[in-house]
Amino acid sequence: MATKTKSNKTESVVAKDYESVIIFTPVLSDEQLKDAVAKYRKLITENGGEMVHEENWGLTKLAYPIQKKSTGFYTLYEFRSTPDFISKIELAFRRDERILRFLTVSLDRHAVIFNQRKRNGEFNQPKKDLKQEGVK
Amino acid sequence: MKKKSNNSSPAMVFNTMPEAPQKKKFCRFKKNGIKYLDYKDANFLLKFVNDQGKILPRRLTGTSLKYQRKVAQAVKRARHIAVLPFTGDSLK
Numbered sequence: 009m010a011t012k013t014k015s016n017k018t019e020s021v022v023a024k025d026y027e028s029v030i031i032f033t034p035v036l037s038d039e040q041l042k043d044a045v046a047k048y049r050k051l052i053t054e055n056g057g058e059m060v061h062e063e064n065w066g067l068t069k070l071a072y073p074i075q076k077k078s079t080g081f082y083t084l085y086e087f088r089s090t091p092d093f094i095s096k097i098e099l100a101f102r103r104d105e106r107i108l109r110f111l112t113v114s115l116d117r118h119a120v121i122f123n124q125r126k127r128n129g130e131f132n133q134p135k136k137d138l139k140q141e142g143v144k
Numbered sequence: 145m146k147k148k149s150n151n152s153s154p155a156m157v158f159n160t161m162p163e164a165p166q167k168k169k170f171c172r173f174k175k176n177g178i179k180y181l182d183y184k185d186a187n188f189l190l191k192f193v194n195d196q197g198k199i200l201p202r203r204l205t206g207t208s209l210k211y212q213r214k215v216a217q218a219v220k221r222a223r224h225i226a227v228l229p230f231t232g233d234s235l236k
Contacts, residue, residue: 029184029225070226071186080226084184111225118179126182 057089169206183221
């Protein structure tokens with residue numbers, strides 16, 4: 009009985025919040041990058057995911073070389089989807105040669121609130137204060 | 145006998161409490177009500193890492209156990225996405 013109820017629960021999957029950071033190779037042209045970014049946005053929305061936020065950091069220096077490249081295009085997707093979609097999107101990331109590195113993280117409620125506040129820009133000032141305190 | 149005990153007691157105090165009592169450490173997350181650590185924020189994470197890039201122990205930073213775990217998790221994530229280096233000579 010217990011197992012039955014469990015399986016029922018997994019059938020009615022609840023959407024969770026996720027965040028993916030992807031590093032694209034710096035070799036891509038602007039258009040290629042746009043295509044690549046759009047591809048994954050499409051993949052998320054087509055599989056029942058809901059885009060919450062998308063961010064491009066542009067060409068950023070890496071802290072250490074990856075595949076002999078010292079820079080990369082960082083892209084961030086924040087989305088809501090069912091957990092079984094994650095393996096799908098990660099498989100797509102792995103197969104893509106344009107991607108140097110990716111990281112998908114599930115967000116807890118504090119993280120969701122944090123990201124929202126960061127996006128609204130209300131975070132900058134209290135954060136600076138904290139930083140000063142930390143320096144002391 | 146008395147003299148000896150007088151001599152030994154300040155020495156013992158010196159052993160247990162070096163110099164003046166230090167300022168009490170506190171957990172900056174608990175104090176400031178921070179509930180989430182952003183692994184993309186390299187400048188913030190640098191405070192929990194020494195200049196070789198190693199994670200600093202709790203006894204130096206004063207972070208509570210609950211948040212030390214989150215610090216470690218965030219630093220490791222940051223390393224994976226090349227926001228922080230795995231090793232370095234002079235990070236600061």
